[in-house]
Amino acid sequence: MANMAQAVRMALHFAEENLGVTDIFGEDVGAPLGGAFTCTQGLKTTWNSPLDERGIIGTAMGIAMAGGKPVAEIQFCDYIYNTIDLLKLAGGTHWSSNGQWNLPMVVMTPVGSGIRGSIYHSHSVDATATHLPGWKIVMPSTPLDAYGLMLSACKETNPVMFLIPKALMRMRGAELIPGEPGEDKALSRLIDAPLGDRSKWAAQWPALEDASIPLGQAKTVRSGSQLTVVSYGRTLPLCAHAAETVAADGLDVEVIDLRTLWPYDWEAIKASVEKTGRVLFVNEDTEVTNFGEHLVRRTVDELFFKLLAPPKLLAGKFVPGIGLADPLEAASVPQQGDIEQAMRALIAVQP
Amino acid sequence: MARDAKKMSAPAKAAKSAAKPSAKPPFKALVTHSEELPLEKELLLSMHDTMVKARCLEERLIAMYKTGHGYFWIGGPGEEAFNVPLGLLIKKGQGPAFDFLHFHYRQSATLLAMGEDPTGAIRQMKNTASDPYSGGRNFAGHFSKKEWNVVPVSSPIEVQYAMAPGTALVQKRHGGDGITIVTGGDAGTAEGDFASCLVWASRPRQELPLLIIVTNNRWGISTPYEQVQGVEKISDRGVAFGMKTKTIDGNDPISSYLELKEAMEYVRTERKPYLVEARVSRLYGHSSASGANFTANEADCISQFEARLEKAGMLSAADAKAVRERYSEQFADIARAVKEEPFPDGSTIFDHVFHGEPGRDPLA
Numbered sequence: 001m002a003n004m005a006q007a008v009r010m011a012l013h014f015a016e017e018n019l020g021v022t023d024i025f026g027e028d029v030g031a032p033l034g035g036a037f038t039c040t041q042g043l044k045t046t047w048n049s050p051l052d053e054r055g056i057i058g059t060a061m062g063i064a065m066a067g068g069k070p071v072a073e074i075q076f077c078d079y080i081y082n083t084i085d086l087l088k089l090a091g092g093t094h095w096s097s098n099g100q101w102n103l104p105m106v107v108m109t110p111v112g113s114g115i116r117g118s119i120y121h122s123h124s125v126d127a128t129a130t131h132l133p134g135w136k137i138v139m140p141s142t143p144l145d146a147y148g149l150m151l152s153a154c155k156e157t158n159p160v161m162f163l164i165p166k167a168l169m170r171m172r173g174a175e176l177i178p179g180e181p182g183e184d185k186a187l188s189r190l191i192d193a194p195l196g197d198r199s200k201w202a203a204q205w206p207a208l209e210d211a212s213i214p215l216g217q218a219k220t221v222r223s224g225s226q227l228t229v230v231s232y233g234r235t236l237p238l239c240a241h242a243a244e245t246v247a248a249d250g251l252d253v254e255v256i257d258l259r260t261l262w263p264y265d266w267e268a269i270k271a272s273v274e275k276t277g278r279v280l281f282v283n284e285d286t287e288v289t290n291f292g293e294h295l296v297r298r299t300v301d302e303l304f305f306k307l308l309a310p311p312k313l314l315a316g317k318f319v320p321g322i323g324l325a326d327p328l329e330a331a332s333v334p335q336q337g338d339i340e341q342a343m344r345a346l347i348a349v350q351p
Numbered sequence: 352m353a354r355d356a357k358k359m360s361a362p363a364k365a366a367k368s369a370a371k372p373s374a375k376p377p378f379k380a381l382v383t384h385s386e387e388l389p390l391e392k393e394l395l396l397s398m399h400d401t402m403v404k405a406r407c408l409e410e411r412l413i414a415m416y417k418t419g420h421g422y423f424w425i426g427g428p429g430e431e432a433f434n435v436p437l438g439l440l441i442k443k444g445q446g447p448a449f450d451f452l453h454f455h456y457r458q459s460a461t462l463l464a465m466g467e468d469p470t471g472a473i474r475q476m477k478n479t480a481s482d483p484y485s486g487g488r489n490f491a492g493h494f495s496k497k498e499w500n501v502v503p504v505s506s507p508i509e510v511q512y513a514m515a516p517g518t519a520l521v522q523k524r525h526g527g528d529g530i531t532i533v534t535g536g537d538a539g540t541a542e543g544d545f546a547s548c549l550v551w552a553s554r555p556r557q558e559l560p561l562l563i564i565v566t567n568n569r570w571g572i573s574t575p576y577e578q579v580q581g582v583e584k585i586s587d588r589g590v591a592f593g594m595k596t597k598t599i600d601g602n603d604p605i606s607s608y609l610e611l612k613e614a615m616e617y618v619r620t621e622r623k624p625y626l627v628e629a630r631v632s633r634l635y636g637h638s639s640a641s642g643a644n645f646t647a648n649e650a651d652c653i654s655q656f657e658a659r660l661e662k663a664g665m666l667s668a669a670d671a672k673a674v675r676e677r678y679s680e681q682f683a684d685i686a687r688a689v690k691e692e693p694f695p696d697g698s699t700i701f702d703h704v705f706h707g708e709p710g711r712d713p714l715a
Contacts, residue, residue, distance in 0.1 A: 023520075050554070054513050055547040062517015062531075065502055066447050070517075089510055095703045097495040097503040098486030102706030134704055157706045263713060298714065 001172040002180050002187055004164065007143035008039040008108070009191060010177060011150035012071060014208045016045045019154045023063055025049050026056055026073030032198045036075050037110055037169050041193040042203025053079050057086040057107065061093070064103040064159075071154065074109040076117075077125040077163065084128070090159045091134025104157045106150075111139070112234045112284055113333045114167025119321035121166075122329070124285035126233075129161050130261050130294070136215050137261040139163040141236035143173035145259055148213030155212065165233040178209035218265035220272070224254035226347050228272040230295065231282040232258040235334055239282055242339040251347050261291060266298070273299060277308035278346050284333040287315035309349035314342045388663050390605055398439070398464075398604050399660060400674055402431035402653050405460030407678035408469050411686055412476045412491050413635060413643045420690055421476040424643055426492045427457030429634035430566055432652035433601035436608035437564075438464025440615055441532065443499050447525040451500045451518035453511035453533040456492040457566065458504070465499060469682065473689045480695040487695040508535060509542030512563070516551035519559035528619040530560040537628075538571025540585055552624035553592040561624040562614060563589070566601060568633035573641065589626030601629030602652040 002010065015021040024040055030048040034041030049056050053074055060072035074080045080087070087107075094102045113122040129137045136158055140146035146164065153160040172184065181187050190204040221236070222243050231239045236257045243253035254272050258264055273279045279299055281292035292313040299311040316322075316333045323329060388395060409428040416424040427434060438461035442450045454461065459472055471483040472494075478487040484495045484503075495503035502514070515533035522529045539545060545565075552561045565585050569576040582588060586596035595617060599610040607629065614625045632649040636642055660666035702710035 050547075050550050052547050052550065054544055055516065055551050058510065058513025058515075058544065058547065059517040059520065059551060062451075062453075062514040062519070063521055064517070065514070066451060066518040066521035068517075068521050085507060086510060086513060089505055089507070093503055094706050096485055096488055096493075096505070097497075097703075098482075098484070098488060099703040099706075100495055100497045101503055136705075 001174065001184065002143045002147075002177050003170050003172050004140070004143045004146045005037050005039045005169050006187060006191060007147040007173070007177055008150055008164065009041060009043065010180065010205070010208055011147045011154070012040065012043055013203070013205050014151060014210070015071070015154035016043060018210070019151065020069045021045060021071055021154050022068040023047065023070040024073075025059075025070065027051050027075045029073050032193070034193055035073065037164075037166070038192070039108070039164070040073070042191055042201075053083050054086060057083040057090070060105045060107065061086065061090050061103055064105040065101060069104050069154065071106040071108060074107065076121050076123075077109040077111040078120045078123040080109055080125055081128075087132055087135070091132045093134075094158070095134060102157050103159050106153045106156070106160045106162055108162040108164060110166045110169065111163045112165050112167060113322050113329055114165070114234055116324060116326075116329065117166065117322070118324040122322035124283070124316065126163060126261055126283060127285040127290050129163070130291045134159065135262065136160045137163065138215060138259065139165065139233040139261060140259060141165065141168060141233055141257050142175070143171075144175045144177055144211070145213060145219070145257070147177045148211045149215065149259060151210060151212040152215050156215070160215070163233065167234040168237070171237075178211045179206045180208070181206060213259070215260045216263045216265055218259055218268040219257045220254065220268070221257050222253065222255040224252040224276065226252045226276055227278040227280060227343060228254050228256065228269070228276045229280045229282060229339075229343065230256045230258055230269055232261065233283065235282045235284055235339070238334065238336045238339055242336050242343060245336075245340055246343050251343065253343055269295070269299075270303065273303050274306050277306060278349070279307075279311045280314060280342055280346055281312070282314045282334055282339060282342075284316045286318045287313060288318045290315045308351045309346050312342060312346055314338060388605060388659065388665075390608060392665050395605070395660060395665060398435050398608070399653075399656055399666065399671075401435045401438075401464045402460065402604065402656065403671070403674045404469070404678045405431045405435065405463050406653055407675060407682055408459055408463065408472055409635070411679070411682035412472065413639070415473070415476050415686055416639045416643060420686070421478070421491060423490050423639050424476070425456050425490060425638035426459055426635075429568070429632035429649065429652065430457055430601065431460040432604040432656060433566060433607045433629045433631055434458060434460035435464045436604055436611050437461050437532070439608070440611050441465055442529060445498045445500060447518070447522045448527050448529045449500055450529055451502065451515075451522065451531040453502055453515045453518070453531065454494065454504050455508065455511060455535050455539070456490070456504050456506070457536070458494065458534060459492060462494055462496075462501070467496070470685050470689065473682065473685050474692065477686075477689050477692070478694065479689060479692040481692050486699075508539035509544035511535060512539070512542075512548035513544040515548060515561055515563070516559055519552065519561040522560055523622055530562055530615065530618045532562045532564065534564040534566060536571070537565055537567035537569065537576055537580065537585055538574070540565055540588070541571075541579055549589060549592045549594070549626075553594050558623040560618050560622040562618045563624060563626045565626070565628045566631045567628050568631050570633055570637065572637045584628060586626050586628040589624075594624045594626055596626040596628075598628040598630065601631035602650050602655065604652065604656055
């Protein structure tokens with residue numbers, strides 16, 4: 001089974017062959033490295049940009065304006081912050097020109113903790129990204145979803161930010177991407193660049209299929225009756241594992257993978273919360289003005305009389321960064337034990 | 352010791368000097384005004400006509416602001432001698448075969464020289480629903496016209512320099528002679544995006560067909576050039592990147608026309624960047640925020656040009672006066688009509704957030 005980096009790579013291959021993607025670029029995105037996380041190895045439209053995030057975003061906007069379809073990478077989302085006004089501008093261009101100009105562009109960037117990335121390689125950006133009207137914001141938690149969501153991102157005529165959880169980059173999926181060989185090493189032999197001299201290497205792409213996943217559709221990864229847990233990215237599999245763990249004690253938790261943060265699948269959340277009466281939102285961005293706070297607000301506004309317990313948010317601590325040492329990282333962002341504890345506490349609340 | 356103490360320290364001198372923003376030493380003189388006028392009379396009179404047209408348009412917009420028919424004015428009176436030739440030389444059209452235009456907000460004269468209907472600028476000033484550039488959403492001078500590759504002008508003074516390499520890259524790949532033209536002011540070159548533009552335009556063997564323009568009026572709102580720029584010529588910054596550069600007299604329409612023509616021909620044929628610094632005046636201040644009043648102590652490119660045309664026997668003072676009166680009346684009439692046009696309805700705020708999707712409140 002493909003890991004998420006391979007899934008993104010295969011989606012981009014499909015997109016440059018079939019969906020009109022013209023430029024896949026960013027720092028170290030082209031040969032020989034093919035991306036800091038290898039997401040762009042072997043692709044035909046890749047190129048290495050100057051080490052200049054504002055230039056990367058600005059150039060992507062210009063390419064989109066001139067009829068191209070760029071996929072630009074910011075090597076770590078920690079370094080996207082100096083482009084915020086360009087991102088704001090990209091999201092607002094169609095609106096401010098009263099519908100004249102739209103920007104079909106994808107910005108992909110690895111996010112979050114889990115690789116011991118210290119202060120400047122562990123940030124999350126989902127709270128900031130969801131403050132940018134005009135963007136569609138995507139964060140997969142499985143390779144198959146990464147593949148399908150990237151295809152949809154490349155079909156979009158609006159800016160899409162594709163957030164890739166670093167912690168899941170090397171996790172293998174449980175489902176085959178349509179067209180990939182079933183054996184792990186077979187896929188690696190086809191599309192992973194070799195160590196050493198790569199000048200004569202070319203990827204051998206499997207016959208991939210269009211397995212697009214529409215943006216804005218959540219996925220229920222576990223059905224349950226007592227509590228709804230809504231998450232995405234790195235914390236999603238932790239929530240699923242935590243749900244299995246507490247099930248041993250007779251607790252029945254429903255887990256929803258949001259997959260798209262904007263526009264998000266409110267109908268899926270609403271239907272689940274109406275069923276369970278309890279909801280826990282989990283993500284790892286800092287908890288003050290967190291995207292999950294918006295979901296809590298909407299839950300209170302629209303579902304107050306369906307609730308059996310106060311809606312809760314479990315998110316990253318409001319600290320300037322994630323410290324390198326294991327105990328510091330573990331204390332900064334939700335871990336599986338924190339999620340289990342929050343699940344048990346919420347189910348224990350009685351109206 | 353006591354005598355030394357009376358002397359002002361160097362930092363104190365600098366601080367005192369910096370406190371006098373009106374002290375604005377002139378640029379070194381540029382070679383311009385030749386006695387002969389090396390362009391056809393028809394072109395010269397056409398340029399004059401459009402320069403006056405642009406000035407009258409801006410003065411009408413200012414009048415609208417001052418009479419409560421607009422919330423904010425910003426524009427380019429004083430830059431007509433540069434902006435009109437620029438517009439005349441642009442390869443106008445849609446898509447990468449034509450010039451892509453990343454303008455800043457002082458470019459109305461360029462749009463008029465390209466043939467734009469001035470009614471649009473008046474509608475934008477009045478923020479009516481009929482504003483063709485933003486539907487009443489943006490300030491005056493914030494043009495956007497997809498059929499001419501005029502990408503939306505935005506208020507940040509630097510972002511266009513970061514975007515321009517993208518359109519130029521597509522044009523380089525496309526072939527032909529379409530180029531990207533980006534304009535900004537001298538103050539905006541202090542932003543990193545200007546350096547980004549120089550870097551991205553001049554990557555070895557990947558040079559871009561990009562005409563990078565800086566109109567240098569020696570002001571950043573109220574801060575004089577001398578307080579922030581250590582370079583005598585902004586164009587010198589391009590030299591470090593191996594690109595062709597030139598500083599020209601943007602107050603001279605003839606010089607501007609010839610220099611821009613040469614620069615554009617280079618970019619169109621060589622498919623490499625060229626940095627032009629045009630020294631211009633700013634005749635009504637930065638914007639309405641500083642009053643939008645006429646500044647008599649800067650050169651007026653129109654009166655200078657009229658004197659030359661008159662000396663050459665091409666235009667009389669009466670002719671010039673007639674041109675000005677004609678446009679002033681025309682724009683007053685348009686403004687009167689536009690004042691009756693409706694504002695956009697508040698219910699439209701969700702329109703065009705996303706392309707291809709109907710506007711709707713996502714939380715409704």
